Amino acid sequence: DIQMTQSPSPLSASVGDRVTITCRASQSISNYLNWYQQEPGKAPKLLIYAASSLQSGVPSRFSGNGSGTDFTLIISSLQSEDFATYYCQQSYSTPWTFGQGTKVEIK
């Protein structure tokens, strides 16, 4: 199975900060990498697919990049509604696997 490791966890930040979350795969997954946001008590929400493509309706302050084993999710200017937990997921091979999550907390 492909292991996905996220860092940091948790992450403390303030409104307006630029936030970077890293996801590393245990083997190359090309760009078969998705990012999800989850608020407490809610289902995950798709933000980014194929490592860098923004899902429709997602604000442009979210962006993703990377290929192979190293990926990043960037929030260019953190907003109050962005305080949540973020997960990466590989869709390269079954079993699809998720990172352990990065909780973005208020500093």
Next chain:
Amino acid sequence: EVQLVQSGGGLVQPGGSLRLSCAASGFTFSSYEFNWVRQTPEKGLEWVSYISIGASTIYYADSVRGRFTISRDDAKNSLYLQMNSLRVEDTAVYYCARDRDYSNWYASDYWGQGTLVTVSS
């Protein structure tokens, strides 16, 4: 509006069975693939099972293979997860999720609200 509405969770004893349902609306159900994903505080998000269009391809996580069965009824716009021989470690919130094909990149673009399955004596 795309909606996935789940039902069927609850409390069950170890060794028991439960069937989860996921009723879809707002899109052409038969044209999409689906997953079941579960979540616990300890293990986070864990993919459970996948079913393709027409149910021609089905995958399971090793942890549930042989005990869980995924199925779909396109006439009823519904997805199911039959869970047998349940174990304490199957306790989790279970989500159904629609897979979208972004030109051979796949991601779950819509999710059900989640349903809690508790396996306990």
